Amino acid sequence: MKKSNIAIMIFCLGFTFNMFSQNIIPKPVSMTLKNGSLSVDSRLPIVYDKTDVNQTKIIKHLQDVFTTLGFAMQTAEMSQGPAIRLSKSSSTAPKSEAYSLTVNENGIHIQANDFGGFFNGLQTLRQLLPINRQTSTVSIPYLDIDDYPRFAWRGLMLDVSRHFFSVEDVKQYIDQMVQYKYNVLHWHLTDDEGWRVEIKSLPKLTSVGAWRVERHGKFGDGRAFPKENEKATYGGFYTQDQIKDVVAYALERNVTIVPELDVPGHSMAVLAAYPELSVGKTPKFVNPGSKFSEWYGDGTFKMLIENTLDPTNEKVYEFLDKVMTEVAALFPGKYIHMGGDECYKGYWEESKSVQDFMKKNKIKDSHELQSYFVTRVEKIISSKGKNTIGWDEILEGGLAKGAAVMSWRGMKGGIEAAKLGHKVVMSPTTFAYIDYTQGDKSVETNIYADLSLEKSYEFEPLPEGVDPSLILGGQANLWTEAIPHLDYAMYMTYPRALATAESVWSPANLKSWPDFAKRVEHHFDRFDQQGVTISKAIYDPVVNVAKKESNIVVTLTSPVANTEIRYSLDNTYPLHKANVYRAPLTIPDGHLFLRTQLYRNGQPLGRMLQISREDLVKRAK
Ligand code: ACM
DSSP: OOOHHHHHHHHHHHHHHHHHHHOOOOOSSEEEEEEEEEOOTTOOOOOTTTTTTHHHHHHHHHHHHHHHHTTOOOEOOSSSSSSSEEEEOSSSOOOOOOEEEEEETEEEEESSSSSSHHHHHHHHHHSSSOOOOOSSSEHHHHHHHHOOSSOOOEEEEESSSSSOHHEEEEEEHHHHHHTTTOOOOEOOOOEEEEEEEEOOOOTTTTTTTTOOOOOOSSSTOOOOOOTTTTOOEEOOBBBBOOOOOOOHHHHHTTTTEEEEEEEESSOOOHHHHHHHGGSOOOOOOOOOOOEEEEEEEEOOOSSSSSSOTTTTHHHHHHHHHHHHHHHHHHHOOSSSEEOOOOOHHHHHHHHHHHHHHHTTOOOOSHHHHHHHHHHHHHHHHHHOOEEEEEEGGGGHHHHOOEEEEEEEEESHHHHHHHHTTTEEEOOOHHHHHSSSBSSSSTTSOOOOOOOOHHHHHHHHSSSSOOOGGGGGEEEEHHHHTOSHHHHHHHHHHHHHHHHHHHHSSSSGGGGOOHHHHHHHHHHHHHHHHOOOOOOOGSSEEEEEEETTTEEEEEEESSSSSSSSEEEESSSSSOOSSSSSSSSSSSSSSSOOOEEEEEEEEEESSOEEEEEHHHHHHHTTT
């Protein structure tokens, strides 16, 4: 081989090593790259302590990682030469889920003190390896990593009510999230659009509440209510055996599942099954996504069909006791989520019997009535040996001390809850609602709000002045009104969930958008190679429109480095040789389109955006 070729090869190998090691998401607490690299193939034995259950449980996962690369790693009692070694952490005060990972001439060494630590160490090792292998061995750079999570609760929420996701879908969702060290799956199991968990003592919850008439198109817009005698054919639910299977699958991957039973609002599916639990006691149906509420833009709203449980009816608490008894037995985690969000109180306020109850019990208004309900449910949940968590509305009117709050209407509910001594999980709409539109409106499905990757990366779960011991962590939420299947769920979840993963795992001072954006680009390849299609909206220009006097002025920016923004305003393409954007554009009059696209090294990077002047004018308002 010519000297120059050898030099190129060494350069390329070095580049590959750096490529993997410098791109870990979430960023480790500390990482030192060393000179040299370890060559990995099936001859590398796995040596571990069989008496340590945390290590024995990890072996299958470890072997699976290498099996996907075509290597068959065997376990061995001991090894003189290089090996993959697992051992207890030598740290005297190891943090929960912490690990260290060393790669050197002796092989790969993962040290941890609990299962989570070994599992997280394995996820980092996985990111140091390619997804596929073209060569007979793969190389890992010599390095030392010391790593531990910033927060104990690192969650994603999956709504399976608005659309039903199969057991296999949920398992795939878990497979993907654990690669980024998430450890909580918040499973939104019930809502107006379907009840998804079998409760054996209340069979109608699933025989009736899990099924709705089939409708297509945008939720809330033009979806007709059920016709008389129309068969409810869309939906599904998880049997208790399926739930146990998913819970075990998650636990084997260091994930605790937090089930959510959303009450007293969002309960149309319950009321379809048991209308006697509502104030009106009138027959209901499982909502097929029809519009049944009015929103007034300031957070207030009206439900045109009753979807709340009657908090003054003892039968409601008997019902919830049955539900919580079975749910508590299915989910080994500490928390049960009782929802509590967006409870419309109009039907309570209009009911004479509810008003009489309030007078008799000295309950001054409907907020206090909600608080009465929350307190009763909290007691039921704690009687099953579990802690309650709920959306930030459960604070209204006072909340039992032991209950935790999930802050979604911004961070303020979480701050207020922490000031009152409650534990808090932050999942604010502003940074963590991954159902929101993530790219330009002209190329994405629009819902009512936007959340770019860059904005999600700004998520800081610990507000200033708040006792850090009360912030359990943070979570991103995937509501699925507009997400009918797993492929789109992945597209909406990633890469924004990578941003959230870093916000809840990595030290705040290590966060940097340009550095993160570079690493995300590398992970695009990993997703591609895993056959998971995710959003590459960061490869599209960001279009900001302003009205300046009578002019429409457009500012274009690129979320990623090393790009040129090209554009045309004369209704032409391709853009290969079009104008390079250098300064804000004043849009001329006429029937024209702004066409714009990012280029890198002369090649188009993402999608070409095409926005009519009329739409620009609308955006400027
Ligand atoms: C919520 O988004 N309603 C919690």
